[in-house]
Amino acid sequence: MTRIFLNGREIEVAADTTVLRAALDNGVYVPYFCWHPRLSVAGNCRICMVEVEGKGLDIACNMPVSEGMKVLTDSDEVRAARKAMMQFLTLNHPVDCGICDKAGECTLQDYHFAYNGAPSISAEPKVRATKFHDLGDRILIDNERCIVCSRCVRFTHEVSRSKALGIQGRGDTSLVRCEEGRRFDDPYSDNVIDLCPVGALLSRSFLYKARVWFLEATPSVCPGCARGCAIRIWHLRADRRLQRLDPRRNLEIARVTPLDDPAVNGPWICNKGRDLAAIFERPRADQAMLRGRPVPLAEAISEARRLVDGAKRRTALVSSWGSDGELAAFRDHLAARFDVRVKPDHVPQPGEIVEDDILIRADKNPNTRGARALFGERPVAFEPGTDLVLVWGEGFDYSRVPAGAKVVLLGSYLAPENGAADVFLPISVQTERDGSYTNSDGIARRFEACFPPGETIAHAADLFAAIGGRP
């Protein structure tokens, strides 16, 4: 441990830490742009200047602590230097916050109010740079807004390791760019959008879709693979719900961002997680049916119950997208009467990354581990004489149903099998319920509902109780 004096207060900090970390960990905020806890120190933005008594100004993010050092984070000199850095940073910055996607979450904007707040003292016209340059299929860059903090570049060198980005040119004409002839097609590319302290890196899918202050985020878990990354699902704030305009927008996922979970994914997620809207917002099945004939939900439930009670050999294929709670409900109410097999709902799609050593796992289901903990690891198969198959979720090849067996299907999306099932029961999806998944490392993480389920849709856990409960 090392003893330092932070604005006169004596504190003990780890010997191998920096002044910036020591300050942040001890409740003293030192502003920073280029520094990021998960990236190497670049020390280029120069906003984190502090004063060390007897040594003058230097950057805190690269300054190791030393015994007895006296650090001032808010002296007149520090304030003046910070203000000057803000002047430099905004010198050629367009400050078009009104239309900038980062407005409301922009560090530059926040720091300007906190540390400068004064009109520009420059009389020179701003240096123009390229607007909306195409870095890849997902990301554009507005070079005028870039403050050349190099976070995005370091991310592609140190985290995703694609080395896709670099900085071209020099001085105030420096441009973040892909290597010549390359595109930014890194499977983790979208992290740089969150990482960028300003609105320079823009998501094509989110650009001009919403002002962030009209949105709120619900903590959730990405179901894209067995890593189960912690995420935030962004959608319209409850008090901002639309009535007269297309109200379907109230139920849309505006964007997905990581939720920093050191034990699971750190501050990153892969691009598949960003695209969850496409997974969830498929045409929904919201009508209970008996062999394709629409019926009220209650009628379908009692028919399912009748079929289960009447069958002799029953097999259940449970969903590896089911939450821990739903799986437990199945165990409690139905499992005893079934030969239970855990079914993968999703398998790798053509072109999809199967697995890497960063986050992506080969198992494309979020709760295989939770399901197997309850129901074992046997592959999907049917014992001879099976006369009832209960299918929960997606991903099952119906040509495998034993001849003559009845099918009870619980699903969320429109699919041809729904109409062919003896009983079809529409169930809620992850974004409509609370629960948890247990990831491939055995770590359970909770998710919360963002949207209300439709009136004709049931939660799977309730259905299991209704079908299997004692009369």
Added chain:
Amino acid sequence: MRAFEKRLQSFEVTETSHTLAAYRSRGGYGALAKALRSMKPADVTKEVYDSGIQGRGGAAFPMGRKWQVVKPDDGLEHFLCANADEGEPGTFKDRWILENAPHLLLEAMAIACYAIGAHHCFIYMRGEFDLSRRRVEGALEEAYGAGLLGERILGTPFSCHVVLVRGAGAYVCGEASGLLSSVEGKKGYPRNRPPRLTVRGLFQKPTVINNVETLSNIPWIIDHGAAAYRALGTPKSPGTRLVSISGHVVRPGVYEIPFGTPLDEFIYEDCGGVTGGRALKAVVPGGISTKVLVAKEIAGLPMDHASLDAAGSSLGSGGMIVIAEGTCMVRLLQVMLRFYHHESCGQCTPCREGTGWMHRIVDRIAAGRGAAGDIDRLIHVSHFNDGTTICGLGDAAGYATVGILDKFRDEFEHFMAHGRSRCGGSLA
């Protein structure tokens, strides 16, 4: 010229004076043999330390102290780099060595490697240097052929390999850490210190970076001893140094002079004075990153680090620029700032934005559109560029600007008030 024994320019430059044969005939590689056969690495470092020699690249850091940080036997790999990326405007003295005495540099590097326990060293050379490249390449071939470099040099257990690396032409690649980034194959961005490069430099290994001229003094020091070296120059700045002089001077060129030589004596006696018989207006003493001195400040001013510091400037990289009366200082600052703006690597905020800002303000003044507050703005930007940047380029831009504004503010005010130069906008 005052009589003294030259160390670097001790021979007549001819068609063949750069060759191994010529170098050997002058006693070349004797110091290497002496060091390898009769001295321990620590003895070499001690000799260098005792000589008091300071770096000739601009910062004037004592060479021996830099070497001492690297422990030859700490079990780590060490590197040496010769900084041959001479890019400070007005400075071209290292080129003289590269072109005329390449073996001197190679011998020096082998000795330096021996002292610091390095077996691989690099010459990082400015890409534009063509004759220098050819001469150094030729010298490398000769030295390897003669067993003066490579494995088991001169039959001793010591091995040393020298690699010539050519830069693509950026001022910051002459900054020690930017140079290393470039050698490593990365963009020539300077690095933050700590760690010091002698602790973690090239490929994260302890690395010594010395300027070409600095290194080139080593063989002489080993041959003649530290005391003999100290006999020339001043107590605090021992030895001789190369000065490249250009601008409005009758005999521009590269001169070797002892530290302490009076500046005006050097300009008027050694270099023939100001061209066209004009009066001297100012002198940039050591490359454009050093503060300009006006004529009356240089009278009798000894050229050594302490005296120049006391005069508010510095000896810098040894590139002296003579400025005759009639030169427009607004235009001069404009040219200087164009350089800094163009060469800012763009890594750190104040330099990236500040050099361009200063350049544009002065551009506007020089276009006759100066506005109230411009000078204060320039000083403001200079102030925050100085000392807040990663490397010295930002500092230098601010330093040079404030230097000119301090001494020639009236010229700027005149330009702003009348929309034109008091000196006809001339740089000639």
